[in-house]
Amino acid sequence: MQKMLSKLNRNEEGIIKSIALEEIKYFKVMHLGLMKNARIKCVFKSPLQDPIAYQIKGCTFALRSEDASKIMVEI
Amino acid sequence: MKRKKACFIGNPNVGKSTIFNILTNKTQHTGNWTGKTVENEFGEFSYKNILWEVIDLPGTYSLIGESKEEKIASQFVQEEDYDIAVVVLDATNLERSIEILLEVLDIKTNVIACLNLCDEAKKRNIIIDIAKLEEKLNLPIITTNAKEKKGIEELCETMNKFIEHPHYPTIPKHNPKIENYLQWARKYIEKPLTYLTNKKELKEKETNAKLNFYRKSLTRIDLLESYHEFGTELLNDVIDRTQEKEKKEDHFWNTLLTNPISGFITMILMLFIILWLTIYLSNIPSSWLFSFFEHLESLLYKMLSFLPNFILNPLLLGGYRTLYWVVSVMLPPMMIFFPLFALLEDYGLFPRIAFNLDKPFAKCGSCGKQSLTMCMGLGCNAVGVTSTRIMESKKMRILSILTNVFMPCNGRFPAMICVINMFFVTDHSLLGSMTSSLILLGIILLGIFLTWIVTKILNHFLLKEEKSMFILELPSFRKPKIIGTVLHSWKERAIPVLKRAMSVSFPAGILIYFVANIHIGEITILEGLYHLLNPFGLLIGVDGIILLSFLLGIPANEIVIPILLLCYTNSGSLVEYESIDSLRQILIANGWTTLTAINFLLLSLCHFPCATTLLTIKKETQSTFYTILAFLIPTLIGIGLCFLITLIF
Ligand SMILES: Nc1nc2c(ncn2[C@@H]2O[C@H](COP(=O)(O)OP(=O)(O)OP(=O)(O)O)[C@@H](O)[C@H]2O)c(=O)[nH]1
Ligand SMILES: [Mg+2]
16 A cells, blocks of 8 residues: 555554655755665654654654655555 | 875764864864764874874765755865775664765775764664675775774774775676766766766767767766665675664653653753753852952952052953953853753754754744754854754755844853842742743743744745755764763863953953043043933833943953943942842942843843854855844844833833
């Protein structure tokens, strides 16, 4: 089943299937290892629910739901 | 002795500056957040028969990006002359940090790698087969733990050895897409990779249609993907993450800080504790310093009594007194606040604050990283302004520069504490100091509130620009080296600030003395200035002297209170200096009321930035307009607030 990255629950994992971000943004997230076929996990949410922290390999970072909703993951 | 040159390159927050500091005995700032170092830093050390010149580059993820740091680093790597590039890797995140190593290997052969943060990787049970990686890349990889200074000797040894016996590392293999291009393009151009990423390069080749085609169809993203693929394959049997676990402290803090209720309470509580420790612990040393300097004053008076009065008085009553006021009031809080703060920074708390506060900042048109720059501003606004380079877009950067002054820096809040202790909390017991800290906390919260409002308003007036992306890294917590961090923060933060304040206070004191004692006609210059400023001062509920002190405090905010007292004491009502408490008498004798104190606090929070900060703003924005705005906005708000309060009273 595919769903938006922003809809992942805490501690849920998925494989990235598509990234519909503009080139500049995509280039930025690539540095975090956020690429197609990478395994990503939602680790925690901020107290106000947005942004959300994700983890890929050893790297933890936060994205806003607005951007994360443009990324689809397979769970 | 031979002279050789090496540069340190790598991702942000991998410990480059920490290694650089150990090698060169320098004290570059370090901190557990991304983007601490923003400019190249040079240093030297000698090991055996080689004198090394080393350069600490700002952290960057890639050499092919477009951000400022990426450009600084990539320009350096490609164009400067150096004997070795030391690529610093992060053992807890090798998959990512290896990419820049691959990029460097593609253009340089004089490379060695240094795998730092090995202790952290071990704690998290990440197993790395270093020998295998070394063999695969044909490259010396030294494992280090910069925090405990482990492996540094080996690093030097390897650097020296490399000079004598250089060898050639593996060149990364690209995917077919890139490889096809490379094979073809090598015939025509010298640096085919640079050609793909650097659009300016090789204008004359523009005519070649096929080359042009490649350049249009291959993007940086393709290139990065190619590195990524190679990296993934390379590390496939090198890293074992199967037994990886979350560090206990990470788990603890993540749970505490991301909970909707405990998250914000913890953050405020932490700020409160820092303020309280600062206030409580500095009371006693402050009074010691006071009495010490007073005794010294009478001693100096006797020793220098051969001097005529018109030299002795300005020196002692003007310069010396201002100087010792600055030291007694400012030194203790600084010596406590800066280290506490540095410990939190090194521990890695600031990115979490930015994470929690992103939403409110986003509502104002900025992002959570602004809170990071505000934290830095709490130490020193000039540092805060420089740290705005982490902001994603130009607009957000300007917003955070213009509002940074709403965070009362270390030069201002000791003065606030002084006034709070005089007018609102008169007992200095444990409880009293808690009340003082609560009031100060309130003022800082007001500052945060003003920051939000002003950011939101400015956001409407500044140039619109496309929304940029918010990415914030949340590094894992790293226990700082306590003693090292404390000493470093004294040496690098507290002492320079104090020195600046002292060097301003002595001449300022002498100046005030003359201003207060030279008569023009019937009245002294000070009285003249007082009469000039007083009507306006009264309008906003303060007096002429307070305004004058703020104006004279432009070179360094620390001198506001001393100048204030000096003006008061020199204009007639001389009161014995005894301790912090005797200040109250001086102020009350000069007509201070609770209202004056409130307005003084408001003005301390909202007035023009000090000269150093203004210069930094000019340098960072390259714009006189923004510098003037940075001056006017807080000043007008401060005046407005005081005026309102006075009306209400
Ligand atoms: N536990 C541990 N902590 C380390 C080690 N090396 C560095 N640190 C800590 O990691 C943090 C980041 O170090 P810096 O030296 O500022 O990192 P940097 O690479 O210069 O970062 P930028 O300037 O942002 O590029 C600091 O808090 C250091 O104390 C290490 O080997 N082990
Ligand atoms: Mg650094």
